[in-house]
Amino acid sequence: MKYDRYIKILLFCFFCLISLCQLNAQPIRTIVVVNGSNSPITSLSQTEFRRLYLGVPVRVGNQRVKPLINYSDADIEKLFLQKIIFMSKKKYEQKILSNVYRFGEMRPDKYSDVDLLINELKRSPDTVTYLWQDQVDKYEGIKSIGILWTGQTE
Amino acid sequence: MGNKKLIASNFYTLLFASLFIYSKSSYCFEIPNGEFIVLPYLEAIYNTDLDSNSNLPDDEYLYGIDFFSTFEKGRFRFLGEALVSKHEQEIERLQISWAIGNYDRIWIGRFHNPIGFWNTLYHHGDYFEASIRRPAIIEFEDEGGFLPMHIGGLLYEGSYERNNSGIGYRFALGAGPEFEDGELEPWDTIHPGSGEHDISTAFNLYYEPVWYGETKYGLYANYTVIPAEDSGHDEIELLVSGLYANWLSEPWYVIGTFFYTHTDFNDSSDHGSFINMYIQPEYMVDDTWTLYGRIETTLSEDNDPYLALFPEFIEDRVLGGIRFDFLRQNALKLEISGNRTNNEDFFRINLQWSAVF
Numbered sequence: 001m002k003y004d005r006y007i008k009i010l011l012f013c014f015f016c017l018i019s020l021c022q023l024n025a026q027p028i029r030t031i032v033v034v035n036g037s038n039s040p041i042t043s044l045s046q047t048e049f050r051r052l053y054l055g056v057p058v059r060v061g062n063q064r065v066k067p068l069i070n071y072s073d074a075d076i077e078k079l080f081l082q083k084i085i086f087m088s089k090k091k092y093e094q095k096i097l098s099n100v101y102r103f104g105e106m107r108p109d110k111y112s113d114v115d116l117l118i119n120e121l122k123r124s125p126d127t128v129t130y131l132w133q134d135q136v137d138k139y140e141g142i143k144s145i146g147i148l149w150t151g152q153t154e
Numbered sequence: 155m156g157n158k159k160l161i162a163s164n165f166y167t168l169l170f171a172s173l174f175i176y177s178k179s180s181y182c183f184e185i186p187n188g189e190f191i192v193l194p195y196l197e198a199i200y201n202t203d204l205d206s207n208s209n210l211p212d213d214e215y216l217y218g219i220d221f222f223s224t225f226e227k228g229r230f231r232f233l234g235e236a237l238v239s240k241h242e243q244e245i246e247r248l249q250i251s252w253a254i255g256n257y258d259r260i261w262i263g264r265f266h267n268p269i270g271f272w273n274t275l276y277h278h279g280d281y282f283e284a285s286i287r288r289p290a291i292i293e294f295e296d297e298g299g300f301l302p303m304h305i306g307g308l309l310y311e312g313s314y315e316r317n318n319s320g321i322g323y324r325f326a327l328g329a330g331p332e333f334e335d336g337e338l339e340p341w342d343t344i345h346p347g348s349g350e351h352d353i354s355t356a357f358n359l360y361y362e363p364v365w366y367g368e369t370k371y372g373l374y375a376n377y378t379v380i381p382a383e384d385s386g387h388d389e390i391e392l393l394v395s396g397l398y399a400n401w402l403s404e405p406w407y408v409i410g411t412f413f414y415t416h417t418d419f420n421d422s423s424d425h426g427s428f429i430n431m432y433i434q435p436e437y438m439v440d441d442t443w444t445l446y447g448r449i450e451t452t453l454s455e456d457n458d459p460y461l462a463l464f465p466e467f468i469e470d471r472v473l474g475g476i477r478f479d480f481l482r483q484n485a486l487k488l489e490i491s492g493n494r495t496n497n498e499d500f501f502r503i504n505l506q507w508s509a510v511f
Binding site for chain 2: 047051054055057058059088090091093094097098100101102104105106107
């Protein structure tokens with residue numbers, strides 16, 4: 001019977017070790033707000049960013065800021081909806097469609113190809129989107145103007 | 155057409171529409187700087203316990219398509235909505251606007267009267283409403299409604315933020331409806347000189363605990379002079395005012411409005427006033443199922459001379475319903491209600507399919 005205690009301790013240590021390995025397996029990643037290097041927009045808080053994607057008009061000077069939705073990566077799509085918008089994809093799409101119908105607002109353009117998304121950011125200085133921090137470092141002609149989320153992806 | 159053929163044709167239309175929708179990977183037609191949306195619906199209505207001399211049919215089948223488009227360039231915006239249905243073809247909204255500052259906008263054209271909140275929340279889009287039908291007090295003019303739901307003229311709307319909360323406002327001034335052939339006839343954008351129309355003016359002021367959030371608490375008033383020679387009167391002055399609340403705390407959503415209505419008939423000493431209110435709680439079980447109910451009631455309505463012009467107005471109603479969302483942006487709704495007009499009590503069952511393309 002006295003071995004039971006040692007077995008329990010060993011099992012506990014084993015599961016702790018497994019959990020630690022799991023934690024270490026997931027790198028910490030950061031989602032940032034991004035626009036073109038030539039854009040006059042230099043900062044956007046998380047609150048402003050969320051409002052922008054929910055249809056609240058945001059203007060810089062005389063120019064209205066246009067949000068672009070990044071659906072190029074399943075993880076970033078999931079985190080954008082869960083951690084920033086706080087809605088399911090279905091509810092979010094209904095919400096922005098309802099804004100079109102109520103106020104005549106435009107829905108944000110959606111991109112499933114990150115290269116096309118980056119090209120649009122470079123081409124239109126009034127647009128913003130969200131990317132992984134390491135993607136921003138990889139591409140030229142874009143800049144990060146704020147942090148949206150930092151953590152481990154599941 | 156016999157009922158069986160009508161039901162079969164409705165079924166096949168629903169089936170083909172659903173297959174078409176299922177085959178599409180994306181919805182709505184995106185045009186450069188604009189959007190084009192199509193909202194179709196099919197509906198079956200069954201009335202039971204009708205009086206033998208009732209004007210209401212035992213069953214009725216309705217269908218229609220609402221076309222909506224918007225276009226934006228800089229601060230300019232265009233918005234149009236047309237409804238083609240079994241009973242009517244009408245341009246419901248036709249507006250152009252200019253943005254003033256960041257959050258204000260001035261509109262000109264025909265728009266929905268900012269009376270309460272429902273009328274400017276759902277417009278003619280059955281798909282966006284949890285329920286099949288609007289409360290009777292805010293029914294559209296051509297469906298027996300007796301309040302002006304459309305105005306042709308100017309609308310100023312906007313909001314400002316204060317500590318993350320918002321104060322919103324809407325002011326409207328323009329031409330209201332006339333009373334003709336037993337119903338209100340709003341100003342017509344296609345024939346702007348037709349009919350006889352007088353002033354309609356409204357304001358709506360609301361507080362949002364979270365700016366641009368769904369929860370709103372507001373008050374409103376609307377004054378309209380209705381030319382009404384068809385009713386045997388010269389003009390009717392109509393004043394409607396009240397309070398509303400629109401509260402969202404998922405999975406619950408509640409919308410309710412209080413109306414105080416006063417009318418004066420200009421060519422006589424006739425006048426009247428009554429109170430109406432409705433409340434509609436909704437419970438979102440998940441992304442697919444929604445349960446909802448609604449209570450509508452009217453007080454002090456006996457012998458009201460204005461209500462007497464609209465004998466089919468449902469003064470009291472208790473309603474329960476279920477909504478099923480399927481495929482992408484398709485909804486099936488089933489409602490059962492107990493209704494009371496000035497003349498009769500009856501039960502109604504509604505079944506509706508609606509969607510957004």
